[in-house]
């Protein structure tokens with residue numbers, strides 16, 4: 001098995017499936033946490049809309065986004081795996097919702113000892 005993005009040779013237990021692709025952990029993390037500069041429009045438009053609407057904190061978030069946010073705040077930090085389990089989300093759904101939270105600068109992801117965690121921004 002090879003990572004579909006960088007071609008790294010992977011053992012079976014090292015494969016991360018993300019958006020239907022088999023990836024090494026690093027590529028998976030990269031895709032989940034693209035550098036903010038790669039999508040400045042999404043970030044600024046989300047922030048601008050929130051500003052216009054006078055939204056701060058979790059205002060304007062969907063139910064699922066609020067749940068993710070509350071869970072992370074409650075735990076201080078929580079692994080991606082645990083978040084998916086706790087809220088019953090697929091990796092794709094979690095990534096979609098998390099992207100919004102990241103754009104609103106509420107939450108961020110980081111990696112420690114090979115595990116992806118979410119924490120407050």
Ligand SMILES: [Zn+2]
Nearest residue numbers: 003006024027
């Ligand atoms: Zn890779």
